[in-house]
Amino acid sequence: MSNTNNAKESQSSQNSQNSSDSHNTTDDATDNTTATKRPGPMEVLRQARGQLAELTGMEAESVSSFEQTEEGWALEVEVLELERVPDTMSLMASYQVQLDPDGQLTGYRRVRRYERGRADAHRPGGR
Template sequence: MTNSSRTNGEAGADREPTASEVMRAARSQLTELTGMHVESVSSFARTDEGWELKVETVELARIPDTTSLLATYEVTLTTDGELASYHRVRRYERGRADPS
């Protein structure tokens, strides 16, 4: 979400992005940088510096699908919705539950 996309004479061009716009931007930018399919956003929070999300991706698709390798990434975006950082915090098989 660049400033140019919000400054084309649109009403509310100076407004901050909505939560759904931020989630779409995070999914799109992470996919572009990593080449991995984003399954879902599992956590989302507004911070003083921008936004923090946890995003689930498919790292390795397998057959059957329950054995596919997924990963959780922590993603940080600026207040404008631009990707500032990301890092993987967990890898797991789709069909396995978290240990208690």
């Protein structure tokens, strides 16, 4: 009879263990979901500016375009490339910046340089 009682106790112990394991698995899945929460637009902007500054050594002055894409995020960032006196003669540059969905920079390139005081040329038919 003691073998029967030992078997029942052992089975009961295993069931408790399995129940506890499945509960822990559920908690782990919940924690993973929270850990993979994607950053919002403002956080992406901050990350993009910081990462671009770290890579180029130039601080972003403004973000002139920002959109979410299928691959992540695309931005156009204006930076001061060469400071001159007067300030209107300083050289500015626009950089296209690509980020993954988590806000990590995946690429950038300079698309134009211009003097701070110069407006874009007027294009016929455009505004």
